[in-house]
Amino acid sequence: MWKEAMPKGYWTEIWTTSSRHISMLNSRRPKVLITRPKEEESPLKRILEEAGIHVLWIPTLKITPLEKPPFFEELVENLSTFEWVVFTSKNGVKIFFEQFLSKEKRDPFPVKIAAIGPGTAKALAEYGQKVDLMPSEYDSKTLACEMIKKGIKGKKVLLLRAKEASPLLKEKLLKEGAEVTEVHLYKVEMPDNLPFLLKELDQIDLVVFTSAQAVHNFFKALSENRPSNLQVAVIGPVTAEALKKYGIEPKVMPNEYTLEALALSIIDYFLKGGELCVSQPLIC
Incomplete structure (x- = not known):
């Protein structure tokens, strides 16, 4: 070699x-x-x-976008009831804004946004979204820890990510008392x-x-x-x-x-x- x-x-x-x-x-x-x-x-x-x-x-x-879940439109209408919306990949950002969300609803979110790293944050900025939290280490464990430090008990969190994503982030947030809704944007094959x-x-x-x-x-x-x-x-x-x-x-x-x-x-x-x-x- x-x-x-x-x-x-x-x-x-x-x-x-x-x-x-x-x-x-x-x-x-x-x-x-x-x-x-x-x-x-x-x-x-x-x-x-x-x-x-x-x-x-x-x-x-191979990244394959999924169909919108039946409750998606209602979820978007009630987005302001969430404390956090969390993106864990730039693929998720692109699929969410290009295929899940209609253009007339792409205004800046009325909630806090968390991005797992700079690539995801940059993708969000391209759609006019301001990131409120990016963890010091760009992984799910650190993201969960830093969200928890900001106070997550009783707060509603929306996770937008891949079907195959690690359960670690969701499990940690649930353990600390967050109300977590998860939407799978795509699957990885x-x-x-x-x-x-x-x-x-x-x-x-x-x-x-x-x-x-x-x-x-x-x-x-x-x-x-x-x-x-x-x-x-x-x-x-x-x-x-x-x-x-x-x-x-x-x-x-x-x-x-x-x-x-x-x-x-x-x-x-x-x-x-x-x-x-x-x-x-x-x-x-």
Whole structure:
């Protein structure tokens, strides 16, 4: 694999104080496989390619919007009775505003809005929505903890997210006395041709996961054909926990759970010759 193939001194790290840009030059570009759904603009892909890394993109997830539940219109009419509306992905934001909510009802919400991270917050801003809470760590556990600290007992909370989302957020809020309504905006499925697309993993130096479901679909597609020396990068501890169920520890995990931080950690991993580059999550 990459570490054995690359002699010392092949990599040059160039830092500029203005943009903290990293440039890497060598005779064999490392190959990284991204498994998240394809996007028009991906900071992960852009930063890696600017650093000289060869990026392959094979989504292990297929996002499928769901039908509106029968009570949805009534829920929107009574939105002001909720204390919080919570979004946990930018996919959820886009599907909610483009397919669930009519254009004439896209005024700023009359309630507090929580977003799990900067990508979700940015997506909300594009629809004119102001985010009132974004957790210090971009995961469901920290989001729940910080909502609870603001006082959640007896308050109504609307969760807008994927059908396969972790139950942790909802369970923690319910335990603290919140009245939680959950609407599933989309489901996450495995692409039909995924096993065929993953045939040549031996040529990949690092596989990148940004969700637990991407991990599960990946290993389901591989079945018994898993490479013996699979090196993996994850966006955060929830994805890392999913990976451990398959007996693999991540080589890369950033201390900030964003695509930009993940990209820089991957670059750091290659610059250091494949050394472990995993931060420890904070305890909420």
